[in-house]
Amino acid sequence: MDYLIFSFSLMLVYIGLAQLLHIQFGMAGIPNFGVVGFWGLGLYGTGVLYVTYDVPLFIAIAIASTLSAAVGYALALLVLQRSGQAVLAATLALSAIIATLIVSEKDITGGVQGLGTIKFPFGDMDGRNIVFMVFILIIVAALVWLSAKLRDSRMGRQLVAIRDNEELAASLGKDTASTKRWVFAVTCGMMGVLGGMSAPLHQFLVPYQLAPSLTFAVWIALVLGGKGHNLGAIVGVFVTFGLFDILIETYAPVPAEQAILLPNFKLFCYGLVLIMIIMFRPRGMLGEDKPKVRARPAEVEGVPHET
Amino acid sequence: MLLLDSIFIGLLEASPLILAAMGFTLIFYLNGFMNIAYAESITFGAYFAILFNVVLGAHFYLAIVPSMLLSGALSVAVYLGIFRPALNRGVGPTEMIILSVGVSFLLRYGLILAVGPVNMFLNEPNITYLQFLGMGATNLQLVALVLVLIAAGTLYWMIYNTGLGEQMRGLANNHDLAMASGINPHRTSVAIWFIAGCAGGLSGIFSGVFAQVTPYMGWNVILITMLVTIVAGVGSVRGAVVAAVAAGILTAFITLVTKPLYAEVILLTMFIAVLTFRGARTA
Numbered sequence: 001m002d003y004l005i006f007s008f009s010l011m012l013v014y015i016g017l018a019q020l021l022h023i024q025f026g027m028a029g030i031p032n033f034g035v036v037g038f039w040g041l042g043l044y045g046t047g048v049l050y051v052t053y054d055v056p057l058f059i060a061i062a063i064a065s066t067l068s069a070a071v072g073y074a075l076a077l078l079v080l081q082r083s084g085q086a087v088l089a090a091t092l093a094l095s096a097i098i099a100t101l102i103v104s105e106k107d108i109t110g111g112v113q114g115l116g117t118i119k120f121p122f123g124d125m126d127g128r129n130i131v132f133m134v135f136i137l138i139i140v141a142a143l144v145w146l147s148a149k150l151r152d153s154r155m156g157r158q159l160v161a162i163r164d165n166e167e168l169a170a171s172l173g174k175d176t177a178s179t180k181r182w183v184f185a186v187t188c189g190m191m192g193v194l195g196g197m198s199a200p201l202h203q204f205l206v207p208y209q210l211a212p213s214l215t216f217a218v219w220i221a222l223v224l225g226g227k228g229h230n231l232g233a234i235v236g237v238f239v240t241f242g243l244f245d246i247l248i249e250t251y252a253p254v255p256a257e258q259a260i261l262l263p264n265f266k267l268f269c270y271g272l273v274l275i276m277i278i279m280f281r282p283r284g285m286l287g288e289d290k291p292k293v294r295a296r297p298a299e300v301e302g303v304p305h306e307t
Numbered sequence: 308m309l310l311l312d313s314i315f316i317g318l319l320e321a322s323p324l325i326l327a328a329m330g331f332t333l334i335f336y337l338n339g340f341m342n343i344a345y346a347e348s349i350t351f352g353a354y355f356a357i358l359f360n361v362v363l364g365a366h367f368y369l370a371i372v373p374s375m376l377l378s379g380a381l382s383v384a385v386y387l388g389i390f391r392p393a394l395n396r397g398v399g400p401t402e403m404i405i406l407s408v409g410v411s412f413l414l415r416y417g418l419i420l421a422v423g424p425v426n427m428f429l430n431e432p433n434i435t436y437l438q439f440l441g442m443g444a445t446n447l448q449l450v451a452l453v454l455v456l457i458a459a460g461t462l463y464w465m466i467y468n469t470g471l472g473e474q475m476r477g478l479a480n481n482h483d484l485a486m487a488s489g490i491n492p493h494r495t496s497v498a499i500w501f502i503a504g505c506a507g508g509l510s511g512i513f514s515g516v517f518a519q520v521t522p523y524m525g526w527n528v529i530l531i532t533m534l535v536t537i538v539a540g541v542g543s544v545r546g547a548v549v550a551a552v553a554a555g556i557l558t559a560f561i562t563l564v565t566k567p568l569y570a571e572v573i574l575l576t577m578f579i580a581v582l583t584f585r586g587a588r589t590a
Contacts, residue, residue: 031401078583084401085341086582089533093575096530100575104568216408223405264419271412278406279393 002129007246009133009201014241016140016194017214018222018233020187023147026227027156028183029163030080031088036214037095038188040102041068042195047115047205048108057121061196068192073185080180092212099210109207116204136197143190148230152291159183213267217241220270224277226284235285240270313560319448321555322455323510323517325548327528328535329462330506332547335536336479337499338394340403344385344410345507345532346525347418352378352508353515353524354418357427367432367516371454375508382504383497385410391496411526419522427520429512451513458509459548462502466544475499534578 017035024030032038045064049055055063071094079090102109109115120128150156161169162176170176202209217240225236244266248254254262277284327349334342355374359365393406434445466472474495477485486492507525514524535554539546554574561570 031404075579078579082582085404086537088341088401088404089530089537090579090582092530093534093578097572097575100568100572104566104572216412219405219408261420261424264416264424267412268416268420271409271414271416274409275389275406275413278398278402278409279389279396282398282402 004246004250005129005133006201007250009129009136010198011237011241011246012133012136012140013194013198013201014218014221015234015237016136016143017191017218018225018237019140019143019147020190020194021218021222022227022230022233023150023159023187024184026222026229026232027147027151027163028159028180029084030180030184031084032091032184032188033088033212033215033219034075034091034093034095035191035218036210036212037091037098038068038072038191039195039198039214040095040098040210041071042192043198043202043209044102044109044115044195044205045192046196046199047118050118050199051115052108057118057200061193061199064196065189065192068195069185069189072188073181076181076184080184081177092215095210095212095215099207102210103207110205112207114204114206118199118203118205120200132197132200136194139193139197144230144234151230151289155179155183156291217270220274222284224273224284226286226288228283228288229286230289232284232286239285240273244269309560309563313563314556315444316563317556317559318552319444319452320559321552322452323514324528324531324535324555325459325551326455326506326510326513327532328539328547328551329459329544330503330510331532332536332539332544333466333475333499333503333506336544337475337496338390338403339479340400340407341533341536342390343404343407343529343533344414345407345503346529347411347414348378348382348504348507349511349514349525349528350415350418350522351381351525352511353429353520354422354427355508356429356512356515357520360429361427367430368450371509371512374512375505378508378511379501379503379505382500382507385414386496386500415522415526422522424522429516429520431516447516451517455509455513458506462506463544463548465502471495471498531574534575538578538581 017039021032021035024032042061042064045067046057046060049060049063050057075090075094079087082090103111105111106113120132122128122131125131150159158169158174158176158179161172161174162180166176199205221236221240222233223236224239225234226232248266249262327345330348331342331345334345352374355377356367356370359370359373360367389406389410390403393403398406431447434447436445466475474485474490477488477490478492478495482492510528511525514528531554535550536547539550557577558570558574561573
């Protein structure tokens with residue numbers, strides 16, 4: 001039972017990350033291949049503050065995710081106005097830098113020996129892991145709701161305009177560079193929050209958790225579900241993580257000697273599914289959803305009607 | 308002395324990287340997307356060498372050529388089976404990268420399912436340690452360096468001095484004009500993917516024989532290959548060679564001065580810095 005709650009909590013974290021990637025890539029067109037880096041800053045930032053410096057958990061999460069946002073903003077200043085492929089390589093490089101620093105700065109992070117233990121908040125209460133899961137659920141639900149709000153807002157339309165033609169959007173008087181930077185920084189900060197929330201889930205942190213496979217798992221889920229659809233992240237994570245990591249790994253009757261190959265088989269299938277989706281249904285299972293606002297005639301504020 | 312040491316060690320270490328960066332650049336230049344699945348050309352090169360060298364018992368130097376050719380054939384098969392149909396469907400550059408991640412997963416984990424997740428070792432030829440001018444290297448490293456230099460030189464000559472190279476540059480710069488001038492895009496692309504696959508395979512064989520053969524070996528160098536290629540500028544094979552050599556020497560230098568782990572951090576940070584300041588010339 002505890003294991004199932006752990007799996008569901010982790011799945012919620014994945015949904016949250018995919019939802020944020022939906023904002024970054026699906027709406028604003030920023031290919032962030034360093035998801036695990038921003039999540040990991042939140043995870044390890046929280047861990048280090050909690051274990052090494054005795055900071056209370058929620059304050060540690062707040063500080064660590066501010067750090068994630070700051071790093072996201074700094075990276076955005078450096079490379080966000082370059083081409084998509086450069087952004088992709090730079091974010092991937094950043095996540096590699098973070099993973100390496102976690103290993104090398106072993107005085108505060110515990111290095112390869114790991115860092116622990118991070119306890120659930122709420123003391124010794126019974127079922128505190130369930131309470132914590134509900135807590136993550138609320139955060140993720142808020143994220144999904146907020147990104148729907150964002151899609152319908154003026155800001156969301158501006159992001160889509162930037163994604164489709166940044167020069168055009170800029171020529172209409174939008175400060176596209178600054179908008180992208182702030183959206184990127186805030187969403188990276190939220191990835192940090194999810195990282196911080198993952199710290200008590202994992203309890204014991206090891207650098208292996210910062211491997212790029214998390215980034216790809218989130219990308220595969222989002223691309224599969226539909227990168228331009230607000231519910232794409234949820235559907236994608238259910239089909240990938242929910243199906244493989246929860247249903248098959250927990251309930252499928254696989255003999256022990258084959259069981260070690262199961263994660264490899266899972267990634268093999270992910271690869272196959274990804275190829276199929278890009279070839280035959282590039283917009284994902286759900287396709288794209290349109291903002292739910294009716295077109296309004298342009299009105300000019302502050303200019304009196306001439307009669 | 309420190310400088311000489313780092314240049315020497317850097318060249319030895321960078322020799323597989325030079326080949327990988329050149330092959331990666333060729334595909335990037337011709338088709339305009341970063342092919343992450345190129346990592347598997349490197350890995351499979353090493354595993355084909357295992358097949359010939361360990362399973363079939365051929366001498367290491369004899370195993371090089373067929374493994375390299377098989378790696379090239381695999382690259383062509385992937386191109387014809389997956390990437391060409393996708394390009395014909397008009398998949399965008401970022402989606403092509405995601406697609407290549409899928410291909411990479413498929414090949415890598417297919418390989419693990421087939422041969423198991425264990426590390427393997429190539430049977431090295433007799434190794435003697437040679438020393439001159441105070442610097443040491445094994446004969447194998449020197450042979451690798453010479454072979455890589457020959458291969459890189461051939462590749463360079465091919466791109467800038469032969470008809471195939473000219474056709475490739477024509478196709479990359481203006482696809483329609485190249486076709487109107489009678490260049491067969493299909494044949495040129497197949498040739499380029501074959502050559503790129505061979506270069507990747509050779510790179511994998513040498514990194515495999517210096518250390519060990521693992522299913523993740525290509526994946527471990529693809530990030531640095533990617534960054535080298537982007538920093539060099541789209542499709543500049545000259546730039547890729549220079550950037551790969553520079554990356555190798557720099558890594559060796561930083562490793563000699565500080566901890567090896569910091570070498571990676573500093574190198575990656577410098578790459579991000581170059582991406583920032585190179586501006587429009589980057590990809």
